[in-house]
Each structure stands twice: as C-alpha cells, then as structure tokens.
Amino acid sequence: MLTTMTRYMPRRMNARVASLLVLGVGMGLKAQQAAPEKDVLIFTNGDQLSGTMVRSVGDSVVFNSDMAGEITVPLKQIKDLKTHGAFAVLKHGVPVAQSRKVVPAPVEITTDTLTVEETPQVPSQTVPMKDVALVVDEKTFKSSLTHDPSFFQGWNGAVNLGTSFTQATVHGGSISTGISLIRTIPVIPYLRTRNRTTANFLENYGVLTTPPVLSGTGGDVQAKTSIMHADAERDEYISKRVYVLGTVAFDHNYAQSIALNQLYGGGFGWTVFNTPLHQLDLKADAHYQRQGHFDPTLNLNLFGSTFSEAYRRSLPYKMVLTQTAAYLPAWNDFNAYSANGSLNLAAPLFKRLSLNVTALDSYINNPDPGYQKNSFTFTTGLTYALK
Structure with missing residues (x-):
C-alpha cells in the first residue's frame, strides 16, 4: 500500500517521507540499544x-x-x-x-x-x-x-521555636529557640560511620514586668530569665562503635549566676547499640573549664571531666524520645561540680513540622550567694526538620 501511495506523490515529498522513515527507524534502533539491561x-x-x-x-x-x-x-x-x-x-x-x-x-x-x-x-x-x-x-x-563531601554538604537537623506573651497588669513574655545540626560521614546512612559532627544552640529568654501598684516599690520590677547553651562536638570512629571526640561548650544562666561558662575538652565515646528502634551513647572526657560568675571574684579555672549518656527511642506514630544526662566533676576543686539533663518528645504534625516538649534541668554546686543551685525549664514549641 505504501508503494501505491508514494507512486502518486511528488518526488520531493517522496524524498521527505523516505528520510523520515529512515530517521524513525534509526532512532528506534538507537533507543533499543541504549535501554539498559534489567x-x-x-x-x-x-x-x-x-x-x-x-x-x-x-x-x-x-x-x-x-x-x-x-x-x-x-x-x-x-x-x-x-x-x-x-x-x-x-x-x-x-x-x-x-x-x-x-x-x-x-x-x-x-x-x-x-x-x-x-x-x-x-x-x-x-x-x-x-x-x-x-x-x-x-x-x-x-x-x-x-570522595569526602565539602564542609557545607551532608548536614541534617532541626530548628525549634516557642513563645508566650502576657498583656495585663503584669505584662511580659518569653521566647525559646534552638537549632540542632548533625553531619555524618559517609552521608549514606547504611555505610559505616567514619566521623560525625554535631552543633547545638539553645536560648530561653523572658521578662515579666510588675508595676508599682503590685510590687509596692517606687517603680516597675522586672523578673528576668536568660538561659543559653551552645556546644559542638567532633567524633572520629576508630571502630564500628568506639570513637575519639573533641568538644567545646558555652553556657550562660541568669538564674544560677553564670555569666559565661566555657569548656574545651577531648575524650572517648562508645555507641552501645544503634538500631532503628533506639540508640545509646556513653561518653567520657577530660577538659578545661572557665567558670565565669556575675561576681568576677568567684571566677574559677577548673580541670575536670564529663561523664555523659545520650539515648534516643522511636515511639509509635513516628514520635521520637531523646534523653541526655551529664555529670561534671572538677578534679582541682571538688566543690565546683555540676550536672545537667534533658528530656525531649517530638511528635510529627505535618511533613517536616513537629510538636516538641522539652524539660531541661541544670545544677551547679557553687553559685553566687543568694542564687539557687538548681534551674529547671519546661518548654513547648514547634520544630522544623531541615532535611
């Protein structure tokens, strides 16, 4: 039939049809050759x-x-x-x-x-x-x-934010914000970890103002809350579960007379187990700590250690529970020890957005006179996963 149809076509059109047929057959053969074998x-x-x-x-x-x-x-x-x-x-x-x-x-x-x-x-x-x-x-x-990825590749983590405001005779508000970052190399989760880098920042800040009519003073009275924590850690694995670590941390706590606490140290860590259900890490280090108080005469240069544990548990409905605890003795001043702990529950809401509930407890044995040794903070807010 094709021969009969082309018999009545002009020669120029016959040439075009022939070229298209040859081109189509060629492309079909090329596509067939390029298709990968299964x-x-x-x-x-x-x-x-x-x-x-x-x-x-x-x-x-x-x-x-x-x-x-x-x-x-x-x-x-x-x-x-x-x-x-x-x-x-x-x-x-x-x-x-x-x-x-x-x-x-x-x-x-x-x-x-x-x-x-x-x-x-x-x-x-x-x-x-x-x-x-x-x-x-x-x-x-x-x-x-x-090939190792560049410093800016492979990061994962989350950003969280919580706020509260009061506008009445007593007025004020508070804000809690934080960011947690983690980078594991290799970035593919099922490959054996060679190194891990973590960085965290947390700030709880609030001011509550009481007017003279209630405070009984000649002016407004402000109650202030300011708790800041920042840390970074680098882990280099020497086996599947054991790693050496370097760490740095900074703390400010208005409720415990800490103007700025600085810590620089190194030590060892052990991943006791790591499964999709749960993970437990134990760590110990030796460090230098500069304990800066509101009263500069009470500042201390300490040499001590940190003994800590971190636990993660996956719960039903994709909820995640994380818990940490640390004890920090000072070897050159046995009175200047401290401890801290945290408990966080994250429940997914929509895609990368989660609801988080966090309890933080911090203890210092040698605060300035008049300040309590213990500080407890409970916050709720929203968390956005970066990846």
Whole structure:
C-alpha cells in the first residue's frame, strides 16, 4: 500500500517521507540499544522479578522491581541475582583506606556466595556472603567513600521555636529557640560511620514586668530569665562503635549566676547499640573549664571531666524520645561540680513540622550567694526538620 501511495506523490515529498522513515527507524534502533539491561532476581521458590539491584547490606538485598517497587529480600530467599551495573563489594573488617581502592564491577549473588565478574580492571573472585559487609553501586561508592563531601554538604537537623506573651497588669513574655545540626560521614546512612559532627544552640529568654501598684516599690520590677547553651562536638570512629571526640561548650544562666561558662575538652565515646528502634551513647572526657560568675571574684579555672549518656527511642506514630544526662566533676576543686539533663518528645504534625516538649534541668554546686543551685525549664514549641 505504501508503494501505491508514494507512486502518486511528488518526488520531493517522496524524498521527505523516505528520510523520515529512515530517521524513525534509526532512532528506534538507537533507543533499543541504549535501554539498559534489567537485573533478574530469582527466588528459591522459582519466582522471578526484573528491575535493578540497589544495594546489599548484611543479610539482605534491596531490589527496585519494575512491578513491586523497592523491596528488601533476605539472602536466604535468593537463588540467583546477576547485576548488569557495576557494584563495589566491601568486606567486614577491611580498613576504610583499603576499601576505597575497590574497583566496582558486575556481581552475581546467591544465598551463600557473591561472585565478582571478570573485567579488564578486576579479576573474577568468589566471596562467601558472610564475609560481605556491603555491596553498593558505583555512583554511591565514588560520591560517599572515595570522595569526602565539602564542609557545607551532608548536614541534617532541626530548628525549634516557642513563645508566650502576657498583656495585663503584669505584662511580659518569653521566647525559646534552638537549632540542632548533625553531619555524618559517609552521608549514606547504611555505610559505616567514619566521623560525625554535631552543633547545638539553645536560648530561653523572658521578662515579666510588675508595676508599682503590685510590687509596692517606687517603680516597675522586672523578673528576668536568660538561659543559653551552645556546644559542638567532633567524633572520629576508630571502630564500628568506639570513637575519639573533641568538644567545646558555652553556657550562660541568669538564674544560677553564670555569666559565661566555657569548656574545651577531648575524650572517648562508645555507641552501645544503634538500631532503628533506639540508640545509646556513653561518653567520657577530660577538659578545661572557665567558670565565669556575675561576681568576677568567684571566677574559677577548673580541670575536670564529663561523664555523659545520650539515648534516643522511636515511639509509635513516628514520635521520637531523646534523653541526655551529664555529670561534671572538677578534679582541682571538688566543690565546683555540676550536672545537667534533658528530656525531649517530638511528635510529627505535618511533613517536616513537629510538636516538641522539652524539660531541661541544670545544677551547679557553687553559685553566687543568694542564687539557687538548681534551674529547671519546661518548654513547648514547634520544630522544623531541615532535611
């Protein structure tokens, strides 16, 4: 029929039609050649899924199926999985410096073994799956392991804000604000942590004014609250759970006569456990502390330690509970010890927005005369997750 139709067309139009047909066939062949081959996952019961392998961590494989989406499959259910893309195979106990030299290549995974296919750069080898810690795609491997991100990349955290105002015979208000930042390298959460950087800032400020008619004085009387805390910590992991740390912290507490408390130290930390359900860290350091009081004659230069713990727990409905506690003895002045603790509950409201309830308790054994040793703050507000 095409021949009959073109017989009655002008020659110029015949040429155009022929060119379009050739171009269409060429593009179709090129698209067919460019389409990547699919990985095929064969289960032990004979079922199959086509798609792309994402990664393998521990005793399971993450597979992006064309039909079922991203799924996690235990190794014991996999008969065979052969990839067409290149993957880096990282083994248990191999130092990071040596792992960085791994050359990605296609792999084949079974229940018990992993085989690296031979390429011009990589010889074929078979590894027992029990020795494999992680199998990660070439792009992720190069971006997260062979190259460190810049200082401005990889940060996560949250910003919170709470306020209250009173306008009556007694008038005033308060504001609580804070920001928490964390950066873990590698930035991919399922890779073994090499280092971690945290930074926190918290400010609770309030003023309540009582007029002379109620205060019984010749002028307004103001009750002031000002509690500020800022800290930063760098952790360098020397094993999967143990790390060395450097820390710095600054505190101001109007309720405890602390003009500015400065702390600079270093020590060790231990991640006792870290699962999606909960995490517990224990830390100990040695530090120099400059304890600055409202009365400069009471200022102290202290050499002491910090013994602390931090616990995180995931609760139903995506709520998260975090708790911290620290004890700070001073070795050159046993009377100048202090302690602090916090409890925070975050409940999600909408997307990145959460409701938070926080209780803070701070204790100093040697405040200025007339000041109480203990300071307790309870705040509620909104938290916005940065990522």
